[in-house]
Amino acid sequence: MSIFLSKRRMFLVIMVIVLAMVLSACKKGSIPIFNMLSSEEDATRALKLATYAPDTLNPLLTQNNSTAQMLNLAFEPLVWCDNSGNPLPILAERWVVSDDNKTISIKLRENVAMHDGNIMTQADVIYSLNLVRNNEKSVYHARLDNVENISSIGSYEIKITLKTPQPMFVNLLEIPIVKANLKEQPLNPIGTGCYRYDNQATKKQISFVAFDSWWNADKPMISKVNFIIMDDIDAPLFAFDADEVDAISVDLANISKITTLDNATVVEVTTAKLAILGLNNSRSIFKSAEMRRALAFAINKHKLVSDIFLERAEVTSTFINPLWSVYAPNLEYGFDTNITRATLEHNVTGAFKILVNDSNDINVSAAQFIANNLYDIGIDAKVERVPIEAYNSRIQKGEYDAFLGNTMIAKDGNAQFLLAGEMSQFLKYDNAKMQERLVSWANQTTSEGQESGYYYIQKQYLADMPFISLYFEDKVMAFSPDLVADGGFTPIEANVYYGINKWSFGE
Numbered sequence: 001m002s003i004f005l006s007k008r009r010m011f012l013v014i015m016v017i018v019l020a021m022v023l024s025a026c027k028k029g030s031i032p033i034f035n036m037l038s039s040e041e042d043a044t045r046a047l048k049l050a051t052y053a054p055d056t057l058n059p060l061l062t063q064n065n066s067t068a069q070m071l072n073l074a075f076e077p078l079v080w081c082d083n084s085g086n087p088l089p090i091l092a093e094r095w096v097v098s099d100d101n102k103t104i105s106i107k108l109r110e111n112v113a114m115h116d117g118n119i120m121t122q123a124d125v126i127y128s129l130n131l132v133r134n135n136e137k138s139v140y141h142a143r144l145d146n147v148e149n150i151s152s153i154g155s156y157e158i159k160i161t162l163k164t165p166q167p168m169f170v171n172l173l174e175i176p177i178v179k180a181n182l183k184e185q186p187l188n189p190i191g192t193g194c195y196r197y198d199n200q201a202t203k204k205q206i207s208f209v210a211f212d213s214w215w216n217a218d219k220p221m222i223s224k225v226n227f228i229i230m231d232d233i234d235a236p237l238f239a240f241d242a243d244e245v246d247a248i249s250v251d252l253a254n255i256s257k258i259t260t261l262d263n264a265t266v267v268e269v270t271t272a273k274l275a276i277l278g279l280n281n282s283r284s285i286f287k288s289a290e291m292r293r294a295l296a297f298a299i300n301k302h303k304l305v306s307d308i309f310l311e312r313a314e315v316t317s318t319f320i321n322p323l324w325s326v327y328a329p330n331l332e333y334g335f336d337t338n339i340t341r342a343t344l345e346h347n348v349t350g351a352f353k354i355l356v357n358d359s360n361d362i363n364v365s366a367a368q369f370i371a372n373n374l375y376d377i378g379i380d381a382k383v384e385r386v387p388i389e390a391y392n393s394r395i396q397k398g399e400y401d402a403f404l405g406n407t408m409i410a411k412d413g414n415a416q417f418l419l420a421g422e423m424s425q426f427l428k429y430d431n432a433k434m435q436e437r438l439v440s441w442a443n444q445t446t447s448e449g450q451e452s453g454y455y456y457i458q459k460q461y462l463a464d465m466p467f468i469s470l471y472f473e474d475k476v477m478a479f480s481p482d483l484v485a486d487g488g489f490t491p492i493e494a495n496v497y498y499g500i501n502k503w504s505f506g507e
Contacts, residue, residue: 045505046224047483049497050236050245051206053229057189057197059176060131060138068139069249070227072495073208074115075176075191078106078125081411083270083492085324087170091120091177091192099445101165108156113213114179115196122152127180129160143172165442167450168412174494194220194501204229214501221486221504240264246480249496252309253362255476267489268312269475269496270323272411275313275363277354277370277468278395278403282428285350285401292465294343298377300335304369305471308362313471318458319409319418321472326413326451328458337377344378351380352401355394358385366470367404395426406473415457419466429466482506 052066059071078092095106112120129150132140146169149161162169179190189197194216195208206227210220228245230236237257239245249269250258258264277299279286286292301315316322317332356367367383374381381402386394394400407423409415417423420435437460441453477491484506490499 044223046207046226047222047247047503048245049225049227050230050239050248051227053203054206056184057186058178058182058184059189059191060128060140060178061135061184063137063139069496070206071176071189071191072193072497073195073225073500074189074193074197075178076193077175077177078108078173079170080174080492080495080498081171083323085171085321085326085411085413087173091125092170092173095170097167097170101167101169101442101445102162104160104162104169105153106158106160108158109215110156112192112215113211114192115190115211116179117213118179120177120192122156122158124180125158125177126150126152128177129175131178132175140175143175166412166414167442167444168414171411171413174411195225198224216501218501220501222500225500240478240480243480246483248478249491250476250478252312252473252476255312258478261478263481265479265481265483265489267477267479267491269477269491269493270314270321271473271475271493272321272409273406273473274316274319274321274409275366275404275406275470275473276319277470278400278405278427279465279467280398280401280428281466282398283352283401285352288347289464290343291347291349292468293462294340294347295374295379296465296468297333297336298340298379299370299373299468299470301470302335304366308365308369309471309473312474312476314474315471316469318461319415319469320413320458321409324413326454328455331455331458331462333462340377349379351382353382353384355384355386355391355400355403357388357391357405359388363404363406370404398426398428413454415461419457419461424466427466429464431460431464431466434460434464 049070051070052064054062054067054070055064056062056067057071059068059075062068062071076090079087079090082088091109091112093107093109095104097104108120108122108125114120129144132138133144133147135141146162146164146166147160148163151159153159177192182190192215194211194214196211198207198209206229208225210223212219228239230239234254234257236245236248237250237254240248241258241260255261279292281287305311305313305315314322318328320327322329354367354371356363358364364383364385371381371383391403395403395405407418410417416438420438424430437453437457441450441457444450444453475493475496477489477496479489482505484504485499486502486504492498
């Protein structure tokens with residue numbers, strides 16, 4: 001078992017030792033020196049972060065989210081998406097999308113140094129993207145399913161050709177760019193990030209050092225970052241409490257385990273993880289869209305988020321995160337049991353069960369909250385807890401009334417999977433008007449047309465209500481009181497260390 005000493009306890013231990021040294025020195029007539037650290041040594045203090053044993057140091061092939069986040073220090077994508085869902089240019093300087101939404105011409109940032117001293121070229125970008133396309137094991141593979149071809153069209157410029165129209169495809173290019181021909185298990189991973197891989201001196205630590213030739217003028221303020229390799233899933237939480245790491249990313253299920261959160265700087269990170277109450281549209285109670293909408297009005301989502309998530313989730317009326325720019329706030333609806341009761345007066349209702357994975361404590365609590373809401377207005381809903389294997393199997397086979405679960409919303413806003421694809425099949429939902437809306441949106445040639453098209457997709461969703469969107473879970477980044485950031489901490493879902501170059505240790 002690891003033993004962590006808090007900074008306060010460590011400070012007391014050091015002071016006792018120093019005091020003993022001072023007293024001893026005074027007895028011998030020596031002059032005591034109190035400055036244990038010079039200002040130069042303090043400036044080179046390493047940032048300590050937590051990770052787990054990496055499966056590979058190739059960011060395109062790792063299956064480990066913790067490793068992917070760590071490697072974000074050394075590798076950069078063409079774009080990052082901000083917390084509003086908008087693409088930010090990183091290694092891509094700008095891009096142009098054709099009128100048919102099938103061709104994206106990308107101008108790359110010039111004179112970007114890689115960690116081996118060479119300059120990044122379009123060959124490195126094309127190699128990286130094609131590696132993802134050709135490797136089904138890559139977590140990024142599905143993002144490029146619609147890509148027909150990637151080619152060079154000039155110095156520092158590439159063209160991506162798609163099979164079918166995809167208006168917001170650029171949002172999917174949060175894919176790390178590596179040096180061409182980087183090995184599957186690289187000993188020295190080479191990217192363009194603000195930190196470069198230094199070494200893995202032991203099995204317990206991986207080190208990165210500031211990259212002096214980074215293309216961005218805002219060079220890292222902390223010269224070295226040590227990732228401490230943790231053996232247990234809860235170890236980062238205990239290490240943060242004991243001041244052994246300076247920042248951690250925490251999901252909502254584990255945030256209560258941090259005892260020092262009141263003293264930390266806490267920043268919420270919006271995610272694409274949507275919680276839904278899935279409804280089997282073939283069941284008699286859910287065949288009517290009117291009845292499905294009535295159930296939605298009976299769920300007090302804001303109280304659910306307050307009671308279970310302590311406000312660390314984003315209530316939504318549609319399947320889009322309300323913080324994203326494509327969300328339609330004027331379509332929002334609220335908690336109104338009068339509407340539900342009015343609908344129940346002329347609709348036949350019956351008892352039904354809400355299926356939930358019994359290993360997901362948060363979803364179990366949310367399902368019970370919803371069942372209680374429905375019971376209060378006379379709907380007999382009960383929670384049915386089952387193991388994860390049975391949960392997945394029964395949903396796929398349609399052997400359920402309702403289920404509480406989560407799905408990831410694509411960064412490009414493509415709702416095909418939810419509303420006219422695999423998820424809609426599980427829900428027994430099929431609506432020609434919705435499919436028409438999706439096709440219309442994909443063929444829009446202007447940003448105004450795309451925004452309008454997306455509005456009508458959300459409006460059609462609310463008319464049909466094939467499932468009830470509940471909330472988007474937030475992540476939490478907790479930072480030690482010692483850490484500060486110029487302009488504030490700015491983590492994003494795909495890169496919780498975004499803006500790390502502006503972090504520093506306070507006075």
